[in-house]
Amino acid sequence: MVLFVYSALSKLLEFQNFQAQLGQSPLISAYTGFVSYSVLIVELLIAILLAIPKSRYIALLASFGLMLMFTAYIIVILNYSSFVPCSCGGILEKLGWKEHLIFNIAFTILAAIASLLIVNNRSKTIIKLMIIAIIGFALIVTLYIYSEQKMHQENPFIRRFIQGAATQTAEAELTNNFKYYAGTDGKTIYFGDSQAPLHIIAYDTILKTKRHYKIQLERENFPFVSVQVRIAPPYFFLMDGTVPVIYKGKISDWKAKLIMYDNNYYFSKAEIIAPDKVAFRAQQLKTLYNILGTFTFKDSLQVNYAPQLLQKQIDGFFDTDGTMQFDKQSQKFIYTYYYRNQFIITDSNLNLIRRGNTIDTTTKAKLKVVHIKETGQRKTASLPPTVNKLTAISNKLLFVNSKLIGRYEPKEMWKQASIVDVYNIEKNTYLSSIYIYDINKTKLKEMFVIDNNLYAIIGHRLHKYELNKKHFNNK
DSSP states (O other): OHHHHHHHHHHHHTHHHHHHHHHTOTTTGGGHHHHHHHHHHHHHHHHHHHHSGGGHHHHHHHHHHHHHHHHHHHHHHHHHOSSOOOOOSGGGGGSOHHHHHHHHHHHHHHHHHHHHHTOSOHHHHHHHHHHHHHHHHHHHHHHHHHHHHHHHHSOOSOOOBOTTSEEEEEEEEOSSTTEEEEEEOSSEEEEEESSSTTEEEEEETTSOOEEEEEOEESOOOSOOSSOEEEEETTEEEEEETTTTEEEEEETTTTEEEEEEOSSSOOOSEEEEEETTEEEEEEEOTTTOOEEEEEEEESSSEEEEEETTSSOOSSSSSGGGOEEEEEETTTTEEEEEESSSSEEEEEOTTOOEEEEEEOSSOOOSOOOOEEEETTTTEEEESSOOOOSEEEEEEETTEEEEEEOSOOTTOOHHHHTTEEEEEEEETTTTEEEEEEEEEOBTTBOEEEEEEETTEEEEEETTEEEEEEEOTTTSOOO
């Protein structure tokens, strides 16, 4: 009685923490809500039934069943789970998992012995204990199988944070807050500067060696507004969609020659697909909706649009805003919406492969758009809630900096870290999430992934995190 009353009350007093810990369990994450309330009710009910002589036999059998299920849970955790979470609180919080297992086995045996001692027909009780044991083990195994499937494929917005999944290994100074990731050749990481567009700095992948380069333009008399540099070794591209203009050059000499100018192909975003192909996002002339397309630079400029990719929900402009990434390893283009839980996967020609979803529940953008008659402009009436802020892609893994808190998550962590969710775009599954901690109350500004390392730009600092291959794999 003392055991179950104490266990139930300790969970009840720290119920939010108890649910958060269950949410990290590899066995019952998907059923956290049901299990958290059920365990509390069953423990208190068993304690009450133990106090009543007439119901004590049933209570002892129930005690045996519950403790055996707790024991089976730990056995599966220690032997078959891909990771081991923290314990469940109370007195057991001070115990390791093996000590926890011994504790549970002891009370399971005590419940079985007590059940035999208070009856005359012990053979029937032994049969009942055996049946309870089989059902208990089967239930835990079933929960494990279905919970893992639901967490990875039908996630009910419960994040999984695995200890040791990402470890910070290096950091570097970027000198100012205007640096952005421009590209990599796998050995060198290049950064552009939005305030000094022609200047490039480069680090090696361990962030020790630093170099500086300056781009030389073939022609400079353009009304530049939003210059972006993209590195796709051995080439680099300098682009400004407001002119519009695109330069191309080699990183061996950093001399840029014009490959597109003096036309009306304005664009707001661009991503390098191949040495002769650039994916872009622009606005349709008649509707002003966002549209995706490609520039191909061969004998002459070829422009192809993919009007069916971006799907309008409200206005076709704000509601289709998002990030663009291209994964060189898988040759996949990914567009992730800012304000809804969806991303689009295409091939290098922007042919749709499939649409995927992030684990949150925002299926429709929560936007209110107003039209200003005097200027003909459209604006949002209030700051819309961002679902997916930043993205990065590497070798079939999509990394998404989410801005929405999941179920059973401690709010305190959101005040001191940014959350990055990881998805396998080949299998269309959620893997797990990691924390990227703030620096001097400054949050994650940009991220990119090279091999099994995630790099985070926070203010004017660059941080390198090594990702555990056991937890983040593309197989």
